[in-house]
Amino acid sequence: xxxxxxxxxxxxxDDEEKIRQLVKMYLQKEGFAVAEAADGTTALEMLxxxxxxxxxxxxxxxxxDGWEICRRVRAQSDLPIIMLTARDDEIDRVxxxxxxxDDYVTKPFSPRELVARVKAVLRRARSQPNGQTTGDDTKLxxxxxxxxxxxxxxxxxxxxxxxxxxxxELLYYLASHPGRAxxxxxxxxxxxxxxxxxxxxxxxxxxxxxxxxxxxxxxxxVIATVRGVGYKFEVTK
Numbered sequence: 001x002x003x004x005x006x007x008x009x010x011x012x013x014d015d016e017e018k019i020r021q022l023v024k025m026y027l028q029k030e031g032f033a034v035a036e037a038a039d040g041t042t043a044l045e046m047l048x049x050x051x052x053x054x055x056x057x058x059x060x061x062x063x064x065d066g067w068e069i070c071r072r073v074r075a076q077s078d079l080p081i082i083m084l085t086a087r088d089d090e091i092d093r094v095x096x097x098x099x100x101x102d103d104y105v106t107k108p109f110s111p112r113e114l115v116a117r118v119k120a121v122l123r124r125a126r127s128q129p130n131g132q133t134t135g136d137d138t139k140l141x142x143x144x145x146x147x148x149x150x151x152x153x154x155x156x157x158x159x160x161x162x163x164x165x166x167x168x169e170l171l172y173y174l175a176s177h178p179g180r181a182x183x184x185x186x187x188x189x190x191x192x193x194x195x196x197x198x199x200x201x202x203x204x205x206x207x208x209x210x211x212x213x214x215x216x217x218x219x220x221x222v223i224a225t226v227r228g229v230g231y232k233f234e235v236t237k
Contacts (some may be wrong), residue, residue, distance in 0.1 A: 005083060007031060007032065007033045008031075008032055008033065008049070008053040008054070009032070009033040009034075009035065009051070009052045009053055010027060010033070010034050010052060010053060010054045010055070010056065011035050011036075011039065011047065011052045011054075011055050011056070012024060012035070012036050012037070012045065012056045013037040013038075013039075013042075013055065013056065013057050013058055013061060013066070013069070014036075014037075014038070014056070014058040014061070014084060015038050015039060015058065015060070015061055017038070017095075019058075019084075019107075019237070020036045020038070021113060021215040022111055023056065023111060023124070024036065025111075026111040026112065026114070027115060027118065027216050029128075030115055032118075033148065033187060035050075035052070037066070037228050038062075039062045039063035040061040040062065040063040040064025040065060040066070040068065040069055041063035042063070043055075043057070043061070043063050043069060044069055045220055047069075047079075047179060051081065052124060053079075053080070053122060054079070054080045054081070054082065054112075054118060054121060054125075055073065055079055055081045055082070055127075056082050056084060056118070057069060057070060057078070057081055057082065057083050057084065058083075058084045058085070058178065059083060059084065059085040060085065060086065063087050066083060066084075066085075067099065070083065070099045070100060070101055071099055072102035073100075074147075074164060078125070078132075078165045079120045080102045080122060080124075080125045080156065081100065081101045081102055081107060081117065082101070082102060082103045082104070082117060082121060082223070083101045083103070083104050083105070083109060084106075084109075085104070085105075085106055085107065086106075086107045090184070096148070097220035099164075100164040100165060101111075101122070102121045102165075102166070103117050103120075103121055104123075105117065105230075123170065124192075129234065136154075136162055137151060140172070140175050141190075142175065142178070142222065142235055144156050144157045144158075144217065144219070145175075145214075145217075145219055145222065147171065147172055149172055149173055152165070152168055153168075154168060154171060155174075156214070156216075156217035156219055157209060157217055159217070161213055161214070162218075163211065163213065164209075166206060167206055167210045167213070167223060168207060168211060169191050170187065170191050170203075170207070171193050171210055171223075172186070173190050174187075174223060174231065174232065174233035175233045176220075177232075177233065178232075178233045178235045179232060179233070179234070179235065179236075180232055180233075181226040181229045181230060181231070181232040182229075182230050182231060182232065183229055183230040184200035184204070184230050184231075185200060186230070187230065187231065188202070188203060188205045190199060190204070203222050203230070203231075206224060207231055210223060211223055220236075221234060222234050
């Protein structure tokens with residue numbers, strides 16, 4: 001599949017044909033080009049052979065499940081991923097977000113709501129964190145911690161931090177406002193986007209994982225908990 005003009009290609013990986021056709025119909029009405037995969041192995045092959053702007057990924061896929069596909073995709077790219085599941089277990093939602101998914105939708109869902117989420121995720125993917133312009137002046141240095149928004153990398157003592165796209169955005173957003181306390185709702189709006197449908201516990205999950213990675217370099221304390229408010233970035237000495 002090739003791009004035509006501004007058409008953005010999306011891959012739907014779901015073993016239920018009715019769901020694929022319904023989602024495809026709504027996305028095509030909005031001008032998206034849509035490809036389909038009915039199993040995990042086919043989905044991964046299509047992702048390797050062609051370029052897509054977003055992946056709608058069912059967790060319970062035959063051949064290779066959505067968790068494994070998400071893991072493999074995240075190891076190689078920042079392709080936006082929206083995960084689908086028939087279960088509403090919080091652990092599934094948290095695991096999907098921890099693995100790097102950008103959003104999470106539980107079946108049954110409204111096709112219009114899914115399209116809205118697709119548009120929101122794509123808007124966030126096209127914009128740079130915190131609206132900064134490109135150039136060396138956007139790099140943030142705090143002691144041994146260096147954050148480069150253009151390269152979307154963070155290093156500590158010269159060693160790269162292995163962050164998911166959302167963990168990087170969270171770190172950069174907080175570090176862009178050192179000393180300022182943000183509520184969980186403000187972080188959801190600033191990092192995930194104003195039209196994100198998740199709950200505030202998503203922030204706690206990502207902060208916890210980010211701290212674990214920073215702790216390896218003695219930097220877990222740069223993200224401080226502000227009791228009764230949320231979190232803030234503490235400038236290192």
